[in-house]
Amino acid sequence: MGEEQDGAILRCEHVSKRFGGLLAVDDVSFTVERGQVFALIGPNGAGKTTLFNCITGLFPPTTGSIWFEGLDVAGARPHQVARLGIARTFQNIRLFEYMTALDNVRVGQHARMHAKLWDSLFKLPRERREEREVTERAMELLRFVGLERYAHDYARNLAYGQQRRLEIARALATQPHLLLLDEPAAGFTPQEKVELMELVGSILDQGITVFLIEHDMRLVMGISHRIAVLDHGEKIAEGPPEEVRRNERVIEAYLGRTA
């Protein structure tokens, strides 16, 4: 077991990801402090989701290391990353559409459950107890995101905003230390965005670090402690919101070069 250095929960060091001829992520390094909200922003196609995918094990980085709570997780498989304590939502919402909201969240607890084949097959008391606990916890999480009345509805029947919240509840079910949110506010109304900011605050109160990708500047500036900016795969800025919003390279990247 490694040690954490100065409260960092996630540290990316010189991470690059190459797809054939395309360098999607180019030598990116940054640190996410425990208990913070860290945001990753940048124009479309900058490599943000690719970076998320590297961190969560969808594919390994071509070079570089990714330290999570002292362990190098670069190249770990997705389920291993989840068990270590990193959870995520997806840019395009990947819910289990034809399962109920309750079941979605219960699946999220899979890695924290202990029921073995034998227990499930014969519905041993131990398994039944665990199922009750899991169901209770799932209901709690649904309450936490405000969806408990939809517990028995199929995920695909929920409204868009509800689906996004369900995905967060499901991710929280894995009992993460670090929660990765990939554009959680995409398509949200202003009211929903306010609610999301409150939700992120509540999540922080639980001791979970939040790392998000977002396009809505007001949201990002409003809740982040620290922001990193990617453009064409490179990190072009990092710092507290006030600094980043005044950074010339950042403004250029978003608005394009003035003639």
Added chain:
Amino acid sequence: MSEAVTPRRGPRGWVSRIDWRDRNTTTFAVLLGLAIVFPGLVQFATGGNGTYLVSTAADAGVYVLLALGLNVVVGFAGLLDLGYAAFFAIGAYTYAMLASNRLAVTPLHHAVHIPFWLLLLVAVFVAALFGALLGAPTLRLRGDYLAIVTLGFGEIVPRVFRNLATWTAGVNGISALDVPTLPAWITGPWAGTPLAIVRDFQFIDPTAFYVLMVALLVVIVVLINNLQRSRLGRAWMAIREDEVAAAAMGINTVTTKLLAFAIGASFSGFAGCFYGAKLSLVSPENFSFVVSVTILLMVVLGGMGNIPGVMVGALAIYVIDFYVLTNLPSWVSGAAGAVGLGFLNQPQGAWPGLGDETQRLIYLVFGLILVCTMLLRPQGLLPSRVRQQELARATTQESLADVESA
């Protein structure tokens, strides 16, 4: 909450948890009821000559068991297995070799006679082992390739049994298998004798096999139901829905799929053991690709993923295959003769006569059922509610109305 679409959650106590309005539960109840009265009914209807039908019903039960097992692989976990008959063969040959005099004429020179009840367990584990061996290196393949690999395995296994003739008697198969016995059992008026306890009860009467099969099916259906509503069952469904998201939730997709595969295989082995004991003969010709597809057809037609649906599908296909299609030639020839088209029954040149030609329909019928089901009613006869929505794109009872008023 809209009752028809949402699943049930009930208080403690399993009786009160049974929802009699749930279509699945009623189907189970109907099937069980029918199964219990069937032998008596048949004997009554045929004036005591119904033993053959009871025997056939027991055989049908084997296929129901096979369909249930394949359902775990295809319906729950979403993996296409085209060589399922291989595990059926493995189970059957396990019984044949270890409960007969076969091994006496092999280089081993020593016959083995392990009791049927123990061999059921042995067959389960042997088949599961082969399932795991096959699945471990191949389950990460895409669906199409996995299907082909399982097909290849399904072709290899019976051929190996056929080729290793010194051990398996090759094409002739192994016969004169041990009869299962119970140390003690009861006999009564249904067998024409007064109520009494019998020692060394031998499973010779097909009715005994039938009762055994019904009992086994009840137990197995309960077990599979348990699995479906457990951590593992949800993991399977999650993998089937979205493998990437499932992995992101901490599910080890490879081992979970492997479990589905091995458990599915173990059911097949279990069925094979029973089948061998009842038939008292195993031969490599009974485990061809057609058998694998027949079972797949049962699962698909019945409603992938839905346990009672699969059981009904299995019975439906069994009846079509072993009753309708077998008797169709004589029915058709008879009908042709009755309406004055009797000349069609005579072979002429390449025309083999209406009867034989009708018999050749089996492939076409199977193919048509598969294709039409997938195109017209992909959710099967009795789909799980999930499947119904997934494939038929029916309009669902909305709870959005609740949202609007929120």
Added chain:
Amino acid sequence: MLHTLRRIRATLAGPLGTAVLAVLALLVIVFVIVPNVISQGLGLFVQILAYGVADGAIYALIALGYTLVYGIIELINFAHGDVFTLGAFVSLPLLSAFGLVEGKSGGAHLVLGLLAVFLITMLVIGLVNVAIERVAYRPLRNAPRLAPLITAVGMSFILEGIMYLWRGAFNVHYPDLLPGNRIPITSGASIGAKDVIVVVIAALLVGLFSLFLSRSRLGKAMRATAQDRDAALLMGIDINQTIALAFFLGAVLAAAGGIIFGLYFNSIRFDLGFESGLIAFTAAVFGGIGNVPGAALGGLVIGLVQAFSNAYVASQWSDVIIFAILILVLVFRPTGLLGMRVPEK
């Protein structure tokens, strides 16, 4: 254990894997082929070789159809083998129609007649396959993956069912029209004119097909669609037409293969396609799914494996060996010899 497997696969994927395959081939040659050549003579060896190449040529034709369709819609067309058989069946009445009778036809009549039969059969079977795609696969293009797979199996049964109804369960004789001359190579060793003819026809077809794929506009459209469907769509390529074309061409090659099979083996049966299809698929995977030289090379190798296994091992084990190769290739080197496409998720 799974982890080591992954590592083995990773190492075998590269040139090391090719080296391993080469070593295995060498071992087979040294321990199986050479002793048998010595004990049973060179003449037999040459015959088997010729037979294997001819056999392989037929498999190559079928394999191309698999690779073509898989490349475009990522579906293993389970019914493809039966399309091959259907070609043979359909050509039978055509042969009589053109007056091509065993032992009585020769010269220009034979050549022209066969050409006509080939062209008509290929056209008909091509159209049949296009119809199959339209009716059975296209509606399910967006359905969960299991659906078109199952439909393909059903389609295979339908085709076999049709042929079963048509000509029954047993072997059907196919006219022996090709010259039976033997061409001596060395003393005691000769190959048949049939072997040569079969290989020449197959090579011609593969060559024409390759040319079409690389030079023609439609061919390029097909390759583009195979690489990136969305981009092709954006370029204005008609995806439906391209897919239909892939099915058409695949069936054309398979039908030709069916006729050649009939002419060479003189016997066909309704369920020929099941086994031949599976073996041809093994060839496609072995050579590398997704490219033409891969299918051709794979066909050749598998044909030789079958021939030598039949002669030097025992014919009842040939299928087992080939299907074992299928599984082993997919487990240890899914890209095959020349392929790029990886059959993993």
